[in-house]
Amino acid sequence: MELNIRLSGAAGQGIQTANDILGKLAIRSGYFCYSFNDAESRIRGGINFNHLCVSTLPVSAPRERVDILIALSSPGLESNLENMVDNGVLISGVKTETAEKSTFDLGSLDISNKKVYGTAAVAVVASILKIKLENLEEILQEQFGSKEKIINLNLDAARQAYSRGQDWTKGKALSLNSPEEPINQGNWLSGGDAFALGAAAGGVSFVAAYPMSPATSIMTNLSRWSKELEVHVEQAESEVTAINMVAGASYAGARALASTSGGGFALMTEGISLTGMIETPLVVAIAQRPGPATGLPTRTAQGDLRFAIHGGHGFFPRIVLAPKNINDNFTIVAKAFDLAEKYQIPVIVLTDQLLQDSKQSLENFDLESISQKRYQLSREELEKLDAYRRYRFTDDGISPLAYPGDSFHPVVVDSDEHDQDGHLTESAEISRKMAEKRHRKLKTILQSWEKPESWNLKPGIPLVLTWGSTWGVVNEVQKRLEKQGIEFAHMNLSWMWPLPADVLRKELNQASKSIIVGHSVGSEFESLMREVTLHDFDHAVRKMNGRPFGVEEVEAELKELL
Amino acid sequence: MGKYQEEDYKSKVENAWCSGCGNFGILNTVKQTLAELDIGPHQAVICTGIGQAPKLPHYMKVNTFNGLHGREVASAQGIKMANPELEVIVHGGDGGIYGEGGNHFLHAIRRNLNITVVVHDNRIYGLTKGQPSPTSEVGLVTGIKPEGVQISPLKPLKLAVSQECSFVAQAFSANIKENVEILKAAILNEGFSLVNMLQPCITWNKVNTYKWFRDNTFTVDSEHDPYDSQAALELLQDKLPLGIIYKNKKEAYDSKVAPARVFCSKEGFNKIAGSFE
Numbered sequence: 001m002e003l004n005i006r007l008s009g010a011a012g013q014g015i016q017t018a019n020d021i022l023g024k025l026a027i028r029s030g031y032f033c034y035s036f037n038d039a040e041s042r043i044r045g046g047i048n049f050n051h052l053c054v055s056t057l058p059v060s061a062p063r064e065r066v067d068i069l070i071a072l073s074s075p076g077l078e079s080n081l082e083n084m085v086d087n088g089v090l091i092s093g094v095k096t097e098t099a100e101k102s103t104f105d106l107g108s109l110d111i112s113n114k115k116v117y118g119t120a121a122v123a124v125v126a127s128i129l130k131i132k133l134e135n136l137e138e139i140l141q142e143q144f145g146s147k148e149k150i151i152n153l154n155l156d157a158a159r160q161a162y163s164r165g166q167d168w169t170k171g172k173a174l175s176l177n178s179p180e181e182p183i184n185q186g187n188w189l190s191g192g193d194a195f196a197l198g199a200a201a202g203g204v205s206f207v208a209a210y211p212m213s214p215a216t217s218i219m220t221n222l223s224r225w226s227k228e229l230e231v232h233v234e235q236a237e238s239e240v241t242a243i244n245m246v247a248g249a250s251y252a253g254a255r256a257l258a259s260t261s262g263g264g265f266a267l268m269t270e271g272i273s274l275t276g277m278i279e280t281p282l283v284v285a286i287a288q289r290p291g292p293a294t295g296l297p298t299r300t301a302q303g304d305l306r307f308a309i310h311g312g313h314g315f316f317p318r319i320v321l322a323p324k325n326i327n328d329n330f331t332i333v334a335k336a337f338d339l340a341e342k343y344q345i346p347v348i349v350l351t352d353q354l355l356q357d358s359k360q361s362l363e364n365f366d367l368e369s370i371s372q373k374r375y376q377l378s379r380e381e382l383e384k385l386d387a388y389r390r391y392r393f394t395d396d397g398i399s400p401l402a403y404p405g406d407s408f409h410p411v412v413v414d415s416d417e418h419d420q421d422g423h424l425t426e427s428a429e430i431s432r433k434m435a436e437k438r439h440r441k442l443k444t445i446l447q448s449w450e451k452p453e454s455w456n457l458k459p460g461i462p463l464v465l466t467w468g469s470t471w472g473v474v475n476e477v478q479k480r481l482e483k484q485g486i487e488f489a490h491m492n493l494s495w496m497w498p499l500p501a502d503v504l505r506k507e508l509n510q511a512s513k514s515i516i517v518g519h520s521v522g523s524e525f526e527s528l529m530r531e532v533t534l535h536d537f538d539h540a541v542r543k544m545n546g547r548p549f550g551v552e553e554v555e556a557e558l559k560e561l562l
Numbered sequence: 563m564g565k566y567q568e569e570d571y572k573s574k575v576e577n578a579w580c581s582g583c584g585n586f587g588i589l590n591t592v593k594q595t596l597a598e599l600d601i602g603p604h605q606a607v608i609c610t611g612i613g614q615a616p617k618l619p620h621y622m623k624v625n626t627f628n629g630l631h632g633r634e635v636a637s638a639q640g641i642k643m644a645n646p647e648l649e650v651i652v653h654g655g656d657g658g659i660y661g662e663g664g665n666h667f668l669h670a671i672r673r674n675l676n677i678t679v680v681v682h683d684n685r686i687y688g689l690t691k692g693q694p695s696p697t698s699e700v701g702l703v704t705g706i707k708p709e710g711v712q713i714s715p716l717k718p719l720k721l722a723v724s725q726e727c728s729f730v731a732q733a734f735s736a737n738i739k740e741n742v743e744i745l746k747a748a749i750l751n752e753g754f755s756l757v758n759m760l761q762p763c764i765t766w767n768k769v770n771t772y773k774w775f776r777d778n779t780f781t782v783d784s785e786h787d788p789y790d791s792q793a794a795l796e797l798l799q800d801k802l803p804l805g806i807i808y809k810n811k812k813e814a815y816d817s818k819v820a821p822a823r824v825f826c827s828k829e830g831f832n833k834i835a836g837s838f839e
Contacts, residue, residue, distance in 0.1 A: 187838040197835055205822040206644050228830035232643060232822040236636075237669040244633040244666075248609065248640025251627050252648060255824045256640075274630050365835050372825050404625035404641075405648055408604045414620075414628040415612070423575045423620045424628070 002055035003176045004065050005125055007118070008080050009072030009093070012044040017143070018070070018118030019050035020359075022125060023188045024139050026054040027361045029131045030179035033188065034059035036358040036548060041213065041297040047075045054129070056179050059360065060325060061472035064550035067174060068128070070121040071096075072114075089174055091124050093117040104168055109160045119154045120161035127165030129176055133158070185361040192217025192356045194326045194365075195285065195349075198333030199257055200229040201370040204283070206254035207233040208242040210264060213297045214353035215287035218259040239264040243271030243284070250280045251413060253376070253403035255337050259285040262304045263294065269311040272346050276316025278413040279391070279399070279438070281340035281347075283333075288352040290521075290546045299546030300353035302468060302519040305528060308348045309497045317343070317441040320497035322350040322468030324453070326360055332494060334370045341375045343445050344401060350496065352519070354548040355469040375401055382407035389420040393433060397440030442498055449500060454491040454507075456482075462562050463511030465537075467493040467525055470517050473549040480555055486562055488515075505533040515561055517541040517554065566597045571622040579614060584735035584761035588682060589621055591738050592651070595745040596624075606649040609638035611663070613655040613689050615682035632662025635670045635679060642675045646816045649749065652679040657687050660696040660716050667718075671725045671754055676814040678748045678755040681718070682735075684763035685770050692766035702769055719758055723794045723808045728753025730794070730808040734775050735761040740804070747806060753814045760802060779804050 005022065007015040016037070023033045032055045040046035051066075053059045066084045071077035072093040090096065093106040093114065104124050106117050119140065126136050136158055144151040195218050199207075209219040223233040236242035242258045250256040260268065265286050275282045286308055290301040308320045319339055323332040333349055340347040377400050382388060388409035392399045399420075404411045412422030417434060419425045425434075455478060457463075466474050471492040478490050491507060508514055508529075514537045518525045521544040526537055539561045543549050571593040579585050596606055603623045610616030612631035619626035625648070629637045634652050642650045652659075659667055659681045670679070686704065687693040694704050694711045697718070701710040722730045729751040733741045741759070748755035760779065762772050782805030787793055794808035 189838040193838065197831070200826055200831055200834070203824040203826075205824045206640070208640065225834045226820050226822075228826065228833050230821065230823050230826035230830060232820045234639075234643060237665060240633065241636040241666055241669065244629060244636035245640035245643075247629065248627060248637035248642075249644035250640075251637075252607070252641040252644035253824075254640075254644035254822070256644070270630060271633070274633075278627075278629075362838075367828060367831055367835075374824065403645075404607055405604060405645060408602070410603050410623055410625045412619075412626040412628075414626070415630055416628065422626065423573075424617070 001177050002053055002057070002059065003067050003129070003174070004063050005052045005054065005068040005070065006049050006066045006080055006083070007052070007070040007121070008047065008049040008076030010045045010076070011039065011042055011048050013072045014115060014118040015048060015050050015072060018122050019052055020188065021119065021139050021143060022052055022122045023359060025122070025126060025131060025136055026129065027186060027188050028135060029129065030183060031055060032058050032183060032185060032361050034358065034360040036062045036354060038547065039298045047073070047079050049076065049080060054176065056177055059476070061476050061551050062548045064552045068125060072117055087174060089172060091121045093121070102172065104165065106161070109157070109164065111157050111160065113153055116153050116157040120157040123158040123161035124165035127162050128169050128172070128174055133162045136162070183361065185363050187362045187364065188359060189326065189362060190217065190357060190359045191326045191329045191351065192221060194329035195333050195351065195356065196221035196225065197365055198330040199337070200231065201330065201365070201367055202334035202337030203255040203372065204231050204257050204337060206246065206249040206256045207231060207259065208236045208245040208249070209233070209259045210236050210239050210242055212261045212264045214289055214356045215259045215261045215264070215285060217356055218285055218287070239267035240271065243268040244274070246282060247271055247275050247278070247280050250282050251278070251404070255341065257283045257285065259287070261287050261289050262291050262307065265304070265307065265311060273312035273314055273316065274415050275346045276312060276314070276318065277415050279344040280413065281344055283336045283340050283347050283349060285349045285351065287356050288350060296546040298353065300519055300548050301546065302352055302470065303521060303524070304350065305467070305496060306524045308350050309528070316438055317345050317445055318497065319343070319345060319347045319445060319495070320350060321347065322494055322496050323355065324468060324471035324492050324494055326355070326358065326362060328494060329355065330365050331369070338371045338373065339448060342448070343441055344398060345441065345445070350468060352469055376406070377402050379407050382409055385409065390422040391418060391420045391434065391437070393420060393437055396444040397437045398444060445498060446500055449495055451503060452491050452493045452495070454489060456487065457489045457491060457507065459510035460512050462488040462513040462515060463508065464488050464490050464515045464517060464558065465493070465529070466490070466517045467496060470519060470549065473551055473554045474517055476551045477555045477558055480551070481559065486559065488558070488562055499532045501532050504529070505535060508533055508535040513538045513562070515539045515541065515558065519543050519548065564597060564600045566600060566602055568593045568597050571596060571603055571624060573620065573622050575620045577621050578617060580765050582764045583614070584684065585614060585618065585682065587735045587738050588680070588759055588761065589618055591741040591745055592618070593622055594738070594742050595749065598742065599746060599749060601649050606651060607641055609634050609641060609650060609652050611654050611658040613658055615653050615655045616658065618653045632658045633666065635659060635663055635666040638677050639670060639673060639675050642677050642816065643819050646819065650677040651749065652677065654679070654681055655688070656681055656683045656685060656695045656697045660718050668725070671722060671727045674728055674754045674812060674815045676752050676816045678757065680745070680757045680759050682761050683758050684761045684767055686763050686767040688763050688766060699769070717798070719807060720795060720798050722756050723791055723798070726791070726810045726812070727756055727808065728810050728812060728814070729755035731756070731806045732758045732760065732802060732804055734779055734804055735759055736772060737804070744806065751809070753812060778802055781805055782807060
């Protein structure tokens with residue numbers, strides 16, 4: 001059972017803060033929570049919303065359905081009314097003529113400062129959910145306690161609204177079962193939060209980035225936590241600077257990260273090619289948004305898959321990963337740093353606006369589960385060598401790694417084709433051998449490949465294939481349709497490149513029907529899978545307007561196709 | 563005698579510069595300077611891009627990051643921030659540092675890390691065969707400008723002084739003895755040090771020859787106060803001054819770069835990860 005609360009208003013009206021307070025409140029009361037946002041690319045004004053789903057079951061995807069609409073602006077009210085269910089209620093901070101809806105008028109409270117309307121609305125919801133006022137007061141203290149005037153305004157608004165709400169909710173059909181058992185998911189955090197923690201767990205020590213939505217939260221988080229996480233974050237003057245800076249830092253021994261979106265990655269491609277050539281480990285985050293060009297800066301897409309796989313001139317091995325949910329933004333990002341150093345390659349993590357900005361209730365992250373291995377030669381090992389060869393030919397293509405200053409051996413890297421010592425070469429034979437060495441790594445890398453996660457995978461039934469964050473919506477639809485007697489297998493790819501053809505081909509060809517789902521205008525995921533597996537998909541479900549799939553629409557579409 | 567001799571920086575790599583190139587003198591200057599400062603081949607990183615000047619570190623024994631054309635200043639800053647103990651020196655050309663990498667150059671002056679940037683300024687493109695560079699004088703005739711260069715040259719030293727760059731000097735490649743002193747001062751300076759190294763391109767630039775540079779340069783007077791920006795700008799008029807032109811006492815960014823390490827403490831991680839309840 002779930003309740004969907006949509007908080008709508010203009011940028012700057014505090015709907016994000018109200019959403020967070022409500023999310024924490026619900027989690028502490030034992031519910032599962034998930035929220036996603038819809039924001040315009042502006043600082044103030046416009047029509048934004050945050051949508052919070054409070055549930056007695058885990059939630060992993062956006063919904064269209066609205067049970068409670070909190071509207072702090074008239075456009076916010078009008079644009080979301082159509083999503084409201086028949087017995088839904090409206091908590092309104094603006095004058096409204098929607099008589100058919102049951103409305104709680106925030107204007108009827110004795111509140112002089114409209115900035116606390118968000119808190120008042122949260123208190124009304126708390127009364128609907130029958131959560132104690134003290135619990136809300138506690139969270140307000142945590143949020144605003146350091147500012148006396150502000151906390152008093154908020155507490156006053158909350159008390160008034162809660163008290164009025166208790167009377168007002170009497171006789172309303174709206175309610176939510178109390179959670180059966182307290183859940184073990186007491187954290188409330190976003191994909192951007194998890195990404196930064198994952199990077200820290202993976203050992204990141206240097207970040208260079210230029211702000212770009214929806215990737216900015218990664219650099220912001222790591223910067224504000226830099227002391228605790230022992231990482232230096234440098235705001236570069238461009239993405240070109242960022243990638244070349246990060247390549248230098250990695251050469252000097254840092255675990256380095258550059259974070260950006262598609263447009264910034266376009267500027268970084270020359271540098272990605274550099275890291276491929278000099279075999280310097282590196283993690284690049286691409287938080288996708290719709291393109292081409294500036295596109296829709298604050299909205300979601302999965303359109304940069306091919307770009308992440310192919311961006312950069314010349315051939316060089318790389319790994320492309322795509323976390324499926326907020327928890328994976330921790331584990332997969334941490335793993336990316338290990339893989340980058342293990343294979344001395346760039347690793348690209350493809351996330352997207354939906355995943356970065358959505359929030360959910362989550363268990364504690366397990367730092368113990370993350371590898372803390374480093375791969376360079378030790379000083380002792382280096383000093384036993386007569387000479388250190390940065391690009392020594394090896395069977396697996398991986399040359400011994402060393403950092404400048406770690407021993408008396410200089411470390412030489414070159415973006416030109418180079419010999420085993422790192423010096424530029426024109427030799428036909430060395431050039432061929434060096435290209436082959438890099439190419440051999442492609443096979444070596446696949447040793448770390450793991451079979452894609454799947455749910456209810458068995459031959460002879462339809463298979464729905466997703467990648468990255470689209471997992472969330474199909475995961476929920478699978479459960480919904482199962483209850484209606486409609487069965488399908490779900491496979492999600494998080495390791496996007498390189499791909500072993502045979503395993504995937506086998507699974508796809510055993511399905512009675514194959515359907516691919518993604519937030520993309522074109523068919524790039526489909527064409528990539530076809531290229532690798534030679535499998536023709538029966539259907540594709542795509543969304544291309546920057547808004548995330550809602551569970552309802554994918555449920556309806558899959559029902560039709562199955 | 564110091565710990566290191568010029569011999570310790572010797573490389574076996576075959577040199578691909580044109581015979582008589584000014585780069586040979588600069589290479590000797592670098593080796594001698596590092597030896598005199600007791601900076602070993604493993605303690606310095608020479609960071610370069612693409613062109614003739616950027617081949618320099620291959621012709622000596624030293625940590626080398628030979629990255630992309632014009633991006634050497636960006637990479638050098640990353641190296642310095644990741645390991646401030648390394649002595650980071652950039653060698654690039656006028657095309658790479660002032661043209662392709664102009665934005666990196668500007669912001670590196672602002673960032674003021676303790677690195678040294680030596681620009682081999684021969685006022686022409688060498689490796690790509692004789693196109694005008696950002697510092698080519700108006701009227702210089704080249705293959706793609708048979709009527710002569712028509713746009714004004716960049717004034718990198720005036721630009722650096724106007725941006726209150728930590729250290730600004732100019733040298734002429736043939737003056738090895740003087741240049742060792744200039745490069746030593748640049749490396750010892752705590753902050754972003756720019757050395758514009760005038761250099762003839764004997765193959766492509768038939769105007770700015772050894773003789774031309776001798777006739778058109780002068781040594782900065784020992785009375786000159788490098789901390790006086792007006793005096794520095796006055797030096798940068800028609801004739802080309804050689805020596806330390808400008809200095810600015812400001813704290814290098816190195817000391818403000820947060821201490822970082824690979825794998826943070828468990829306590830630090832748990833403090834942040836535990837703040838979402």
